[in-house]
Amino acid sequence: MAIKVNGDRLWSTIQDTAKWGGTAKGGVCRPALSDDDRAVRDWFVAAGREIGCEVFWDELGNVFVKRQGKNKDLPPIGIGSHLDTQFTGGKFDGILGVLCGLEVLRTLHDQGIETNAGIVAVCWTNEEGCRFTPAMVASGVWGGAFTKEYAYSREDPQHLRFGDELERIGYKGTVPCDGNVNKLSAHFELHIEQGPVLEDEKIPIGVVVGVQAIRWYNCTVTGQDCHAGTTPMHLRRNALHAACVMIDALNSIALRFSQGVSTVGVIESKPGSVNTVPGFCHFTVDLRNPDDEVLEEMEKEAEKELAEIATRLKVTHKFERFWTCPATKFHPDCISAVQKSVDALGYPARTITSGAGHDSVYTAKLCPTSMVFIPCLDGISHNERESAEKVDCEMGANVLCNAVLHFDAQLASGKK
Amino acid sequence: MAIKVNGDRLWSTIQDTAKWGGTAKGGVCRPALSDDDRAVRDWFVAAGREIGCEVFWDELGNVFVKRQGKNKDLPPIGIGSHLDTQFTGGKFDGILGVLCGLEVLRTLHDQGIETNAGIVAVCWTNEEGCRFTPAMVASGVWGGAFTKEYAYSREDPQHLRFGDELERIGYKGTVPCDGNVNKLSAHFELHIEQGPVLEDEKIPIGVVVGVQAIRWYNCTVTGQDCHAGTTPMHLRRNALHAACVMIDALNSIALRFSQGVSTVGVIESKPGSVNTVPGFCHFTVDLRNPDDEVLEEMEKEAEKELAEIATRLKVTHKFERFWTCPATKFHPDCISAVQKSVDALGYPARTITSGAGHDSVYTAKLCPTSMVFIPCLDGISHNERESAEKVDCEMGANVLCNAVLHFDAQLASGKK
Numbered sequence: 001m002a003i004k005v006n007g008d009r010l011w012s013t014i015q016d017t018a019k020w021g022g023t024a025k026g027g028v029c030r031p032a033l034s035d036d037d038r039a040v041r042d043w044f045v046a047a048g049r050e051i052g053c054e055v056f057w058d059e060l061g062n063v064f065v066k067r068q069g070k071n072k073d074l075p076p077i078g079i080g081s082h083l084d085t086q087f088t089g090g091k092f093d094g095i096l097g098v099l100c101g102l103e104v105l106r107t108l109h110d111q112g113i114e115t116n117a118g119i120v121a122v123c124w125t126n127e128e129g130c131r132f133t134p135a136m137v138a139s140g141v142w143g144g145a146f147t148k149e150y151a152y153s154r155e156d157p158q159h160l161r162f163g164d165e166l167e168r169i170g171y172k173g174t175v176p177c178d179g180n181v182n183k184l185s186a187h188f189e190l191h192i193e194q195g196p197v198l199e200d201e202k203i204p205i206g207v208v209v210g211v212q213a214i215r216w217y218n219c220t221v222t223g224q225d226c227h228a229g230t231t232p233m234h235l236r237r238n239a240l241h242a243a244c245v246m247i248d249a250l251n252s253i254a255l256r257f258s259q260g261v262s263t264v265g266v267i268e269s270k271p272g273s274v275n276t277v278p279g280f281c282h283f284t285v286d287l288r289n290p291d292d293e294v295l296e297e298m299e300k301e302a303e304k305e306l307a308e309i310a311t312r313l314k315v316t317h318k319f320e321r322f323w324t325c326p327a328t329k330f331h332p333d334c335i336s337a338v339q340k341s342v343d344a345l346g347y348p349a350r351t352i353t354s355g356a357g358h359d360s361v362y363t364a365k366l367c368p369t370s371m372v373f374i375p376c377l378d379g380i381s382h383n384e385r386e387s388a389e390k391v392d393c394e395m396g397a398n399v400l401c402n403a404v405l406h407f408d409a410q411l412a413s414g415k416k
Numbered sequence: 417m418a419i420k421v422n423g424d425r426l427w428s429t430i431q432d433t434a435k436w437g438g439t440a441k442g443g444v445c446r447p448a449l450s451d452d453d454r455a456v457r458d459w460f461v462a463a464g465r466e467i468g469c470e471v472f473w474d475e476l477g478n479v480f481v482k483r484q485g486k487n488k489d490l491p492p493i494g495i496g497s498h499l500d501t502q503f504t505g506g507k508f509d510g511i512l513g514v515l516c517g518l519e520v521l522r523t524l525h526d527q528g529i530e531t532n533a534g535i536v537a538v539c540w541t542n543e544e545g546c547r548f549t550p551a552m553v554a555s556g557v558w559g560g561a562f563t564k565e566y567a568y569s570r571e572d573p574q575h576l577r578f579g580d581e582l583e584r585i586g587y588k589g590t591v592p593c594d595g596n597v598n599k600l601s602a603h604f605e606l607h608i609e610q611g612p613v614l615e616d617e618k619i620p621i622g623v624v625v626g627v628q629a630i631r632w633y634n635c636t637v638t639g640q641d642c643h644a645g646t647t648p649m650h651l652r653r654n655a656l657h658a659a660c661v662m663i664d665a666l667n668s669i670a671l672r673f674s675q676g677v678s679t680v681g682v683i684e685s686k687p688g689s690v691n692t693v694p695g696f697c698h699f700t701v702d703l704r705n706p707d708d709e710v711l712e713e714m715e716k717e718a719e720k721e722l723a724e725i726a727t728r729l730k731v732t733h734k735f736e737r738f739w740t741c742p743a744t745k746f747h748p749d750c751i752s753a754v755q756k757s758v759d760a761l762g763y764p765a766r767t768i769t770s771g772a773g774h775d776s777v778y779t780a781k782l783c784p785t786s787m788v789f790i791p792c793l794d795g796i797s798h799n800e801r802e803s804a805e806k807v808d809c810e811m812g813a814n815v816l817c818n819a820v821l822h823f824d825a826q827l828a829s830g831k832k
Contacts, residue, residue, distance in 0.1 A: 194643055194646045195642075195643060195645075195646025195647050195648075196642070196646075196647060196648075196651045197646075197648060197651070200651055212645065214645065216690055226611075226612070226795060226796075227610055227611060227771060227772060227795070228677065228679035228702045228704070229628065229630065229677065229702075229770075229771030229772045230609065230610045230611025230612075230613075230770070230771030230772050230795065231611050231612060231677070231771070231795060232611075233670050233671055233676075233677055233678075235613070235616060235795070238667075238679075240663070240680055240681075241663060241664065241680070243660075244660035244661075244663040244664050244680075245660075245664055247657060247660040248657065248660050248661055251649070251654075251657050254649050255649055259648075260649075261644065261645065261648065261649055262649075263690075263691065263692075263693050264656055264657070264694075265644060265656075265688065265689050265690045265691060265692050265693065265694060266685075266689070266690060267683060267685055269683055272682050273681050274632055274679075274702055275632075275681060275702050276679075276681050277679050277681065278680075278681060284690045286645075286690055288644070288645055354646070355644075355646030355647070356643060356645045356646050379642060379643070379646065379651075380642075381643070382643075
């Protein structure tokens, strides 16, 4: 039988802790390693100790609130996310995942449930990457994607170093930030969807099967500036018009591939005069697909169609990839634990692929990982308007709690 | 029989006078009412007096170099253009028209030809409008489009007033700047095409039949910002994509109407992040056609198609006209005089409509007017690279000279 968390307590915790960095518009401004980040960490440490947990933090300031299990030989099961926010962030992105982790520990404590492996709620440092780039840097060090020294050397816009700021707020620990040393048996993460799919389909739970692959490109188009009045249409080499035809083609390419998305977020054209045909245009392209091979096909189609358009419209172009992030496939055991939890609770759910990156992308490199999504208002995040329903938060925490217990039971049975 | 100007003298004059404001790259920087503008005017006045002409300038600084005719009762026939340039202008735009006017007077003087009406070479003040907006302000006052006071009150970017600067360079005259007082029987203007049509068709002379109508618009498109990774294509309201489809449609509209042109010269989209679907886009639209009624139809098509695209792509839009310039039809007598001149000289020629505005647009309001175009390199003007062939300049001046003589003969015969 599925157990349930205390939804009222979870909701109060969300509202109460939003005071650290709380904004006039109801959002949260809590950049990594700020005084507000320290304050919410201090509260998290105290809340963990209050229910008898062991608390420690590693060299990157990742905070582990650990409830012991019966079997001391098994690495604990992690429930993690982050407590830092964007500069104009909301109350849910990341925060909800850590607070649900704590709520799971509180529920196990209240109900006297003894698990096989330990269960640890984790606050990963600097997921957002808005003060110190890149994003997800501390889970990245844990997962082996970056070195500790690289992370320490990152500077904020005021040239304050990550390492110095971590020390200043008192969270530079001595436990190695290394998933091969400070191990986890698995990692589960609950997060708001940050997109409109669940809300649009009126489904409260997303069983996240992976994080889609991303590729970023710059495209420049060169034609010839000329006078808008004196140059007949057939003698033009209009860079902006060619770019527009290319952007429409990129949109159509995404529609032709299942689950593909294509976005042009930035466009500039020169010389930028009402009565001059633009001779130059630059735009960015973001292509994504849950499947690396399908994304490769999308890229090939884009290359082919852009070249055809350039030839037809008498311009030259360059289409250059400058960033690649391969797809993450979450672990079947973790996905199955979440699905069993959903089934036991009888909640409407669907499988979903995350469009955005999360700490779980890096934990997945070293341990079985998956995620749970809940809907958020209008699919909006990284915004003070970010919002989620109390009932959805509670249902999500219930799914998380039982998924962890399912995985723990599987660990106990020795099946991997 | 057609008479011929002195092509070598004309070419020398073009090269010699380019020293006033001459740039390192071979262009000319001679904004209206600058010291260089004064210097070239002083030279023009002296050159006119040297061949026995009467020289005067009006309240707007328009300089008239007048060769007397037999019939003192007839207003003179004007040959005008301008000696000012853009900040990074060339040696030909406007300048060529005034120097060809002088070359016609010199040729009549050399060959002792007595005309019926007087012939006057005119330098119109501040055609370019780059230092003092708007463009063609002094021919505009002469033609009744602006008041003298309006022109005097115009300020340059350093807040120097047109009236003060005109006085400072010594060209604020007392002759009324009023085409109903200081009359012309007709106005002819030779100009580089500023477009690629003649060069493309390898035709040295354009018989200009009018100046096309122009309408300018702002278009704003509003959708919804959203995450490039988490928002499926069918749930997007992508303002930039919709704008691109609109821009392609505007291009197609121009292609469907004879001699229509459509240009989007400025585009901006927000918020301008690689991984955010833009929720807002603004672009400008410039529609032109030689015929006002056809332009009206082009506008109606644009309104209809943009609205359809907005509905289909789930965005809202505003398409607002903010400037209208009706078509100018040049006078049949002047067009016919140019055509007769071309025929007599045996030059290849075609009729053409000017895509850009000229002083002749305003003279046409008060007297029969037409223009002669010659090719320019790559259709480029308002640029230090601006260039024209010596042979084309000479042929253009020959056409201008004989056109004036044809019109003068017609005046003498009493036919209007």
